[in-house]
Amino acid sequence: xxxxxxxxxxxxxxxxxxxxxxxxxxxxxxxxxxxxxxxxxxxxxxxxxxxxxxxxxxxxxxxxxxxxxxxxxxxxxxxxxxxxxxxxxxxxxxxxxxxxxxxxxxxxxxxxxxxxxxxxxxxxxxxxxxxxxxxxxxxxxxxxxxxxxxxxxxxxxxxxxxxxxxxxxxxxxxxxxxxxxxxxxxxxxxxxxxxxxxxxxxxxxxxxxxxxxxxxxxxxxxxxxxxxxxxxxxxxxxxxxxxxxxxxxxxxxxxxxxxxxxxxxxxxxxxxxxxxxxxxxxxxxxxxxxxxxxxxxxxxxxxxxxxxxxxxxxxxxxxxxxxxxxxxxxxxxxxxxxxxxxxxxxxxxxxxxxxxxxxxxxxxxxxxxxxxxxxxxxxxx
Amino acid sequence: xxxxxxxxxxxxxxxxxxxxxxxxxxxxxxxxxxxxxxxxxxxxxxxxxxxxxxxxxxxxxxxxxxxxxxxxxxxxxxxxxxxxxxxxxxxxxxxxxxxxxxxxxxxxxxxxxxxxxxxxxxxxxxxxxxxxxxxxxxxxxxxxxxxxxxxxxxxxxxxxxxxxxxxxxxxxxxxxxxxxxxxxxxxxxxxxxxxxxxxxxxxxxxxxxxxxxxxxxxxxxxxxxxxxxxxxxxxxxxxxxxxxxxxxxxxxxxxxxxxxxxxxxxxxxxxxxxxxxxxxxxxxxxxxxxxxxxxxxxxxxxxxxxxxxxxxxxxxxxxxxxxxxxxxxxxxxxxxxxxxxxxxxxxxxxxxxxxxxxxxxxxxxxxxxxxxxxxxxxxxx
Numbered sequence: 001x002x003x004x005x006x007x008x009x010x011x012x013x014x015x016x017x018x019x020x021x022x023x024x025x026x027x028x029x030x031x032x033x034x035x036x037x038x039x040x041x042x043x044x045x046x047x048x049x050x051x052x053x054x055x056x057x058x059x060x061x062x063x064x065x066x067x068x069x070x071x072x073x074x075x076x077x078x079x080x081x082x083x084x085x086x087x088x089x090x091x092x093x094x095x096x097x098x099x100x101x102x103x104x105x106x107x108x109x110x111x112x113x114x115x116x117x118x119x120x121x122x123x124x125x126x127x128x129x130x131x132x133x134x135x136x137x138x139x140x141x142x143x144x145x146x147x148x149x150x151x152x153x154x155x156x157x158x159x160x161x162x163x164x165x166x167x168x169x170x171x172x173x174x175x176x177x178x179x180x181x182x183x184x185x186x187x188x189x190x191x192x193x194x195x196x197x198x199x200x201x202x203x204x205x206x207x208x209x210x211x212x213x214x215x216x217x218x219x220x221x222x223x224x225x226x227x228x229x230x231x232x233x234x235x236x237x238x239x240x241x242x243x244x245x246x247x248x249x250x251x252x253x254x255x256x257x258x259x260x261x262x263x264x265x266x267x268x269x270x271x272x273x274x275x276x277x278x279x280x281x282x283x284x285x286x287x288x289x290x291x292x293x294x295x296x297x298x299x300x301x302x303x304x305x306x307x308x309x310x311x312x313x314x315x316x317x318x319x320x321x322x323x324x325x326x327x328x329x330x331x332x333x334x335x336x337x338x339x340x341x342x343x344x345x346x347x348x349x350x351x352x353x354x355x356x357x358x359x360x361x362x363x364x365x366x367x368x369x370x371x372x373x374x375x376x377x378x379x380x381x
Numbered sequence: 382x383x384x385x386x387x388x389x390x391x392x393x394x395x396x397x398x399x400x401x402x403x404x405x406x407x408x409x410x411x412x413x414x415x416x417x418x419x420x421x422x423x424x425x426x427x428x429x430x431x432x433x434x435x436x437x438x439x440x441x442x443x444x445x446x447x448x449x450x451x452x453x454x455x456x457x458x459x460x461x462x463x464x465x466x467x468x469x470x471x472x473x474x475x476x477x478x479x480x481x482x483x484x485x486x487x488x489x490x491x492x493x494x495x496x497x498x499x500x501x502x503x504x505x506x507x508x509x510x511x512x513x514x515x516x517x518x519x520x521x522x523x524x525x526x527x528x529x530x531x532x533x534x535x536x537x538x539x540x541x542x543x544x545x546x547x548x549x550x551x552x553x554x555x556x557x558x559x560x561x562x563x564x565x566x567x568x569x570x571x572x573x574x575x576x577x578x579x580x581x582x583x584x585x586x587x588x589x590x591x592x593x594x595x596x597x598x599x600x601x602x603x604x605x606x607x608x609x610x611x612x613x614x615x616x617x618x619x620x621x622x623x624x625x626x627x628x629x630x631x632x633x634x635x636x637x638x639x640x641x642x643x644x645x646x647x648x649x650x651x652x653x654x655x656x657x658x659x660x661x662x663x664x665x666x667x668x669x670x671x672x673x674x675x676x677x678x679x680x681x682x683x684x685x686x687x688x689x690x691x692x693x694x695x696x697x698x699x700x701x702x703x704x705x706x707x708x709x710x711x712x713x714x715x716x717x718x719x720x721x722x723x724x725x726x727x728x729x730x731x732x733x734x735x736x737x738x739x740x741x742x743x744x745x746x747x748x749x750x751x752x753x754x755x756x757x758x759x760x761x762x
Contacts, residue, residue, distance in 0.1 A: 042529030100649030148423030268481030
């Protein structure tokens with residue numbers, strides 16, 4: 001009933017594969033796998049899908065299917081690269097668009113094809129670029145956030161100065177600082193950039209200030225430019241709020257040329273037990289593919305809920321081979337305990353940005369001295 | 382240890398309130414509520430929060446706390462409107478940014494304050510505007526999607542023509558159609574717009590074609606403009622992929638002046654049992670606040686998992702009083718059964734866009750006749 005000319009523009013034959021974990025008994029899980037093939041592509045009842053290229057090529061294919069544990073199966077489903085239109089947004093849609101609306105299905109891992117990886121540029125800096133920028137070899141990097149919300153821009157800048165004098169490598173806006181009346185974006189970014197540049201002049205260091213530019217479309221672009229011009233050393237954005245395409249937009253703008261740090265706000269709902277997207281795929285593979293140079297996420301053993309294994313899997317996604325797409329820095333935070341650094345080292349090695357907060361204020365009465373203490377710990381780790 | 386001048390720029394005193402549902406016994410749930418007050422604002426250990434305005438005003442406040450059922454409590458937590466910077470992105474962050482990373486906490490409902498509602502414009506059209514645009518009073522609206530992916534642009538346009546001739550009111554791109562080699566965006570949008578305009582000329586109808594412009598930052602803007610110029614009658618975007626700020630960006634661009642229809646792809650992970658964001662707040666309140674004129678979501682009894690009560694709650698969020706922000710159209714889809722229209726009417730009333738798919742192809746051998754049949758059903762419903 002649908003008129004379709006089976007001749008199509010030349011198709012590459014290239015497919016990429018998504019590994020889904022599916023809850024249920026074998027019959028249920030296989031039926032879910034079969035459903036994903038249609039739901040994520042033609043979104044059409046199977047019996048109505050036109051024969052030929054659409055049925056044989058456009059529709060997803062179950063390539064492997066096996067039991068994972070007592071109550072779940074893994075299905076490797078391949079999709080023609082053309083279904084993604086070679087765009088990050090449509091790639092996300094093929095991987096998880098409508099599947100997100102059906103519980104019991106989870107994206108575990110994405111096996112990108114070579115051709116697809118060539119389309120996406122990934123991060124401009126990555127681990128090696130950030131190390132070059134900061135002039136730091138052979139040790140983890142020490143970062144902290146400017147807060148609490150409610151301080152004025154000059155109070156935040158004064159904190160930034162102390163942190164930089166004390167030897168912190170990366171000083172970022174807290175992710176809740178945007179453009180509030182008590183600290184306007186432009187004022188804050190100008191003062192904090194200046195404070196860090198001044199401290200660097202005094203210490204000879206290469207500390208950077210990271211401006212949070214999470215905002216709506218037009219503002220995000222304007223804030224990125226302003227931050228660049230003011231002397232900020234990197235940009236932070238929360239892709240759960242802006243969409244991952246904001247990250248790639250920033251990473252691809254060569255006139256900015258700044259590292260992009262992703263923040264996990266509003267993304268937590270994806271990393272569920274049995275549904276959603278795995279930690280590895282979300283905070284590792286997709287964050288990296290979209291072009292972030294470093295990924296902030298809640299560390300294990302802190303005030304959030306990620307387990308040690310989940311954090312390990314993020315480390316895998318951030319560093320495993322992925323064509324020409326550079327490995328990115330891990331930036332665990334959210335209640336880091338510095339006495340646990342040896343434990344963290346086991347999981348992350350040295351390519352890690354330790355994001356510490358409260359401890360810088362509570363260790364002793366002097367913030368600069370506290371920073372020096374933690375910097376010493378890191379230096380010798 | 383933090384130097385803070387307690388004098389602040391003039392603050393309004395206005396607060397808005399988020400109702401969270403919290404899992405656990407009373408002590409656990411109250412501790413979660415208390416934690417949210419800090420986590421979503423100052424993100425700072427309580428004992429370090431500077432006295433004065435920051436502690437008294439910037440920090441969230443538990444306004445009400447009561448048992449909801451055996452294993453959960455409701456906390457009404459108020460936030461100073463200034464914490465949102467009067468921006469959609471930072472508002473989303475205050476409501477659910479870091480909370481998303483902590484399971485057992487769910488956004489049930491948002492009580493916006495008057496001042497906050499004045500900042501956000503919401504939809505340009507809403508229910509009344511879409512009715513005026515389509516010239517339809519007193520009956521539900523009939524919509525369908527162009528698919529399957531893999532058809533050429535001229536094949537899709539030919540389908541669009543038949544649908545329009547048959548009396549469908551709204552014909553939208555399937556949400557997986559973006560800019561694939563088998564149907565390039567500009568070619569498809571030009572041909573489908575033209576096909577629907579031609580059909581309208583013949584029928585005297587006012588059917589509209591809706592272009593899916595879900596894409597990255599730069600492309601989204603370009604595609605919106607192209608669709609407008611080509612004669613498309615509305616734009617569709619998936620805020621789960623583009624971010625909700627893409628919706629407000631489009632709604633606020635007066636030079637476009639087209640209705641915006643939101644698609645639920647990639648949003649499903651938020652509507653979880655016990656965590657995430659409620660159907661009412663996500664598909665109702667937040668979609669509406671961001672400026673969508675109609676919200677697509679999976680209907681109850683179809684191939685997705687939303688219950689009748691959840692769908693009812695979306696209807697509430699889409700139409701309850703919300704300052705000057707217009708009520709928006711519900712657009713349930715995903716396996717609609719036309720014989721169930723009386724049941725749907727009970728839940729939705731007449732202000733609903735029925736999004737039907739497969740039935741238009743399977744009811745009988747002739748697509749135009751099938752459309753007429755369903756249009757007849759709707760007309761008399």
